[in-house]
Amino acid sequence: MRLAVIVPVYKVEPYLRQCVDSILSQSYQDMKVILVDDGSPDSCGAICDEYAEQDSRVLTLHKANGGQSSARNLALQHIDDCPFVTFLDSDDWLVPEIYQQGVNYLVDHPEVSMVNYGYNLVTEEKTIPLIPEEERLTREEALLRYVATTSNIINTMVWSRLYRREALQGLTFTEGCKWEDVVYAFEALYQSRGAYHILPLAGVNYRSKRPGAMTSEILPDKRALFLDIEMAIRRHPDDASFLALANTLATNCLWYYLKYLATFSYPVATREMKLYLPIIKELRSRPYLDAFHSASKVRKVRLFLSYPRAFFAARTFVRSLLSRK
Structure with a gap:
């Protein structure tokens, strides 16, 4: 075959x-x-x-x-x-x-x-x-x-x-x-x-990382990824299962990316984070599935969706304290 x-x-x-x-x-x-x-x-x-x-x-x-x-x-x-x-x-x-x-x-x-x-x-x-x-x-x-x-x-x-x-x-x-x-x-x-x-x-x-390979910049603009997920959701307009899975995928991708973003200096990280606030607002309005099977991790993601600025500020503050030790 x-x-x-x-x-x-x-x-x-x-x-x-x-x-x-x-x-x-x-x-x-x-x-x-x-x-x-x-x-x-x-x-x-x-x-x-x-x-x-x-x-x-x-x-x-x-x-x-x-x-x-x-x-x-x-x-x-x-x-x-x-x-x-x-x-x-x-x-x-x-x-x-x-x-x-x-x-x-x-x-x-x-x-x-x-x-x-x-x-x-x-x-x-x-x-x-x-x-x-x-x-x-x-x-x-x-x-x-x-x-x-x-x-x-x-x-x-x-x-x-x-x-x-x-x-x-x-x-x-x-x-x-x-x-x-x-x-x-x-x-x-x-x-x-x-x-x-x-x-x-x-x-x-x-x-991995061969000479001359296309590599992502240190702070890539990932909004195209979330637009791509949004376009996929539009291709399944009446499918509640697809919406929940796609929204969970987008939420987790963004959560991990903003955790990475929080490792940079506060002014840079805050400037970049603001680009994603409209996306977070949309994600918050849709279903989110417990794909982690970890209650604590799910709580953290839901907190991030509800209070993204506070979540981000707290994370960058903790990172800055740890970097001084």
Whole structure:
């Protein structure tokens, strides 16, 4: 059963061959490897063409530069002949056998919609394996784990899963948003109908902080993320369950970001925090789910929603005292 592997490609010439070779050398061979040259100014486009000429499983698409989301969206138009789909970033590479393991599980367990696996976090200094315990979750359990935003495994990284194509039907990545994976992975999980299984394996070598990689600024403007979640809510206007989950996701994302923001100097942090007050007001008017299963943490989030200025002022004050010790 054919597996579509979607790889957006842009300015990764030193890493591209390692990435593609790791796909083509997988023991699972029934694949459609979709390489999308996103207007890369280096030799990436030519390298993609070379692979397509050498291996009939490779489809190379060329387009003007539009970002990772637009590259993935173009590839998604070419997956109709593949019952399974996954993603891989072009500066990362696979662990041998992972696709065989994932596809075998989906074939043997038709009640499962997604298979998740861990990864190796690769820096210039060391490799840190993040290998989960094997676990079977219902769709509802996986959704709550996702919107809690606390899991290293059930997270926004779309390349850490194999999906049944039906879970992705009709979905596209939001173009122009740096955090496009957040909503895409959430909607895929929401519209899936089966269980969610976690394999106790590392499947991807994730290259962290490589030279030349796009990195978020120290204080990123995350309002685009919350707009993306808001647009998702509008796509489900009469779905109370989706509203509650999406609002919980947005609330937890913002709570953790403002906790990070509170580590900066009070004038800077306060100036940035004010940008998010209208968003907090909207979040406060909607349902919030207990995704943490921790009464104390839920109380803290509700306090944050009700009194964001006081919460923020107290947190920055405590941080400033601790920094003086």
